[in-house]
Amino acid sequence: MQNLPVSSLLNSHQALLKNQHLLTGRLALLGVASAHLLPELPAGGLAMSEHAGVYRALQSHEAWQACFGYEDPALLAEGTYDSIVVFLPKARAELEMRLALARSLASENARLILVGEKKEGIVGAIKQLKAVAPQVAKVDSARHCQVWCAQAIEPAPGFRVQDWLTWSVAECAGMSVEVAGLPGIFSQDGLDNGTRMLLDTLAEQPVRADRVLDFACGAGVIGAWLQAKQVAREEPVASVDGVDVQAQAVICARETYQRNRVTGTIHASDGLAGIDALWSGIISNPPFHTGVKTDTSMTEQFLQDVKRHLKPGGELRLVANSFLPYESLIKRHIGRVERLREDRRFTVYRAFRGK
Structure with a gap:
């Protein structure tokens, strides 16, 4: 599959690629908005999208485990992932749920990366991130986005969407x-x-x-x-x-x-x-x-x-x-x-x- 020019990717995806040195070990991406991101990353992993069309496009990338939303059976792999990327959702309330899912997937000493555009509220979202990862720090501002990273987040198994x-x-x-x-x-x-x-x-x-x-x-x-x-x-x-x-x-x-x-x-x-x-x-x-x-x-x-x-x-x-x-x-x-x-x-x- 031919890769697209990086400049044609979504701003949040470009910001992540600029900082892909943070992506070590087993990788999970939560809230992927376009499947065009996956070929730009060096290895496979888990990629979740809530959008049915994006999910179908994710399925065509064999190195990746595609997931549709918060109820996909593949999300039962608790404690599996070393680097977890959370893309900022549109609704502030959903970020709390997405962070809970991220912590359920996290291995011991996993790294959590939050990426989002300024106009979509990344600045306000940091308070929610700090509630579960007090030592989080901003690592970059790029493409009208911010990238925040929390080292060694505390895993929290037992995520069930029905609880929300x-x-x-x-x-x-x-x-x-x-x-x-x-x-x-x-x-x-x-x-x-x-x-x-x-x-x-x-x-x-x-x-x-x-x-x-x-x-x-x-x-x-x-x-x-x-x-x-x-x-x-x-x-x-x-x-x-x-x-x-x-x-x-x-x-x-x-x-x-x-x-x-x-x-x-x-x-x-x-x-x-x-x-x-x-x-x-x-x-x-x-x-x-x-x-x-x-x-x-x-x-x-x-x-x-x-x-x-x-x-x-x-x-x-x-x-x-x-x-x-x-x-x-x-x-x-x-x-x-x-x-x-x-x-x-x-x-x-x-x-x-x-x-």
Whole structure:
């Protein structure tokens, strides 16, 4: 495999490569954002990503043990790694969980390296790092990033992602469901306003479908709520499948479905690539951020792909921030589109695939 120019790598990955002399012994990388980093490192090891697409790319590197998120069986290898790199996650709460995972993987006298961009909060994250590694020191500032290193961290075996699960109640239109949460998952702190508007329209104008897909399902609140509402109204219960790209979301959605006895399957996938199923209804509150940047590429790709997964006459219902250009994209890829509800922040769109 041909290596890319180092300058084309992510800033945090470039900063690590500049300091790869710190990487001794058995190596674990937690939170890898691009598989292009791996060929630049001299030896293999463990590489974990929470992103389903990145994880699949990691699998193509034979010298590396690829892991998907915090529940991968390969992470049971406690006390195995001598150098552990933690890339700064987007959510501050997730860093605490990622550090706990790092300590469970650490051998005696292991070295822990934290790498992150300044704009993503590396300076504030150091307090969390010092809580588990008081002797940590900054070793470099490069590519708008900082690199911190802690020598001989204290191992802490027994990491289980289930210990980090929390539960909350989501209520809308008189119907409540229990929802699982993990650090780093969107809307862990409650039902967001966009999803609430979407659920309100589903209560007033239900999607007529025997099988539904919740794209970018997050913690599974839409599927759980939809089936609970159908049961309460004594309506036919639609199977609600879910797709999400993030490992924590997949874990939470499966837990939410189990707790609420929801019928449906949760898939880990980067968009609809590799999924062959057809649905008569597709619902989504898609993300539009990558880190701190607005990024609609995932939803644009979804709208390009969705028609081949929607049965003739099937409905697409989507909520999005009103400033995003989704109406024209839905019209182009699906057909005539209408606005079911809107306010200054959000709009719920509905479109049907032609027969």
